[in-house]
Amino acid sequence: MSLDRKGLLKKDKLKIEKVELEIDELVHIRQMTGRERDRFEQSLVKIVKGKKGVTETQQSLEDFRAKLVVCCACDEEGKLLLLPNDVEALSTSMSAYKLEKLVNVAQRLNNISAEDAEELVKN
Numbered sequence: 575m576s577l578d579r580k581g582l583l584k585k586d587k588l589k590i591e592k593v594e595l596e597i598d599e600l601v602h603i604r605q606m607t608g609r610e611r612d613r614f615e616q617s618l619v620k621i622v623k624g625k626k627g628v629t630e631t632q633q634s635l636e637d638f639r640a641k642l643v644v645c646c647a648c649d650e651e652g653k654l655l656l657l658p659n660d661v662e663a664l665s666t667s668m669s670a671y672k673l674e675k676l677v678n679v680a681q682r683l684n685n686i687s688a689e690d691a692e693e694l695v696k697n
Contacts (some may be wrong), residue, residue, distance in 0.1 A: 590652055592680050595672045603679045604648045611684065614645045617658070639677045640665035646680040 578625040594676065608615065624630040630687060644656040656664065656697060664673075681687070 583618055588652055589683055590648060590650070591599060591679050591683060592678070593676055595675060602648050602650060602652075603643075603646045603683060605683045606645055606654050610645055614641060617641050617661075637661050637665045639670075639673045640668075642680050643673060643676045646684070647676065 584633075586605070586607075590602050590604040593601050593603055599688055616637065617631055618641070620632045620634050621629055640661045643652075643662050644658060647655045672694060
């Protein structure tokens with residue numbers, strides 16, 4: 575079926591998945607919208623002073639996992655639970671094991687492969 579303008583602009587129902595971290599510890603992870611994906615990718619860019627004081631952009635995977643989880647952790651209805659400024663706290667307080675479990679689901683739901691993450695840094 576070919577979509578018209580109205581069909582293209584209709585809000586998608588984002589997929590949500592439960593992730594069990596420990597017994598009695600559940601987190602919901604959801605797909606991102608296009609805008610959320612763009613903002614996530616932009617969060618992987620740093621502006622730095624280059625040679626001769628000229629500013630330039632650099633890609634960085636620093637806190638990649640926490641940034642992705644912040645963009646995808648939600649309640650049962652899909653409302654995001656965390657704010658962008660929660661990245662550092664999440665990155666330094668949650669075990670790598672738990673964070674990786676959440677990231678694996680977020681990457682699958684949002685079609686982000688390991689190669690995509692590497693490509694984000696290269697570009």
